[in-house]
Amino acid sequence: MTKNQLDYIAEIASASSIGYANMLADKLAKLILEGKLEANSMLPNENEMCKLLSVGRSTIREAYKVLDTMGYITRTKTGTNINDVHSLAIKGSFQTSLKLTDLEELVEFILLLEPKAAYYAALRATDEELVEIKKYLDECANYNGDIKVLEKANRLFHEKIRHASHNKVLVSAIAASFGAFEEFIVKPVYKEDKESIDFLNQCIVEHQELFDAILEKDASRAQEISELHLRADVRFSS
Incomplete structure (x- = not known):
């Protein structure tokens, strides 16, 4: 992940520091939809995100779970991959289509x-x-x-x-x-x-x-x- 992408994530720290996982997920989803977090790149691991946003691991874990359910990311043993949301829309993700x-x-x-x-x-x-x-x-x-x-x-x-x-x-x-x-x-x-x-x-x-x-x-x-x-x-x- 590039420095610019990490900077975009850091900018949402004020929103996520309260501990609202859904709010954090929404902010990350917006960055993904806007292309600021590029498709097929990897999100920072939980420990890195905790340091970057000054929140607990449970908040990051829940936010990633929301994004995974929405189809925006894929979590694997090697890391958390950002999906191509435009492809999701084409394949029939109604909520993603609405956002795009x-x-x-x-x-x-x-x-x-x-x-x-x-x-x-x-x-x-x-x-x-x-x-x-x-x-x-x-x-x-x-x-x-x-x-x-x-x-x-x-x-x-x-x-x-x-x-x-x-x-x-x-x-x-x-x-x-x-x-x-x-x-x-x-x-x-x-x-x-x-x-x-x-x-x-x-x-x-x-x-x-x-x-x-x-x-x-x-x-x-x-x-x-x-x-x-x-x-x-x-x-x-x-």
């Missing part, structure tokens, strides 16, 4: 999944789930200018629709990837200027149309409205 993806790819991914969740919700939603969806639809419509109320109600409205799809893999995939989409596409919409308010009011109209399609079990229409709704968010935020 750019916003355009993420938008494409959400546009594939979210409308499909609406499609299945129209076919599978129970009466109880329809009541829940309607509850948050009404909260959106009655936000009375309180942007925070609308933001929360909107999030729950869409979450309830996803769960009503009764497809655990679909729900999990959206949940795992939606954080970044929400941060860069959805949240910027919630402003108090006139243009944003007009857009948000139009979104509420689309919510009603989406709910009506689900209520009428019109799966194709629900999917279409959901996709148009998402694309409008993307256009407004870009």
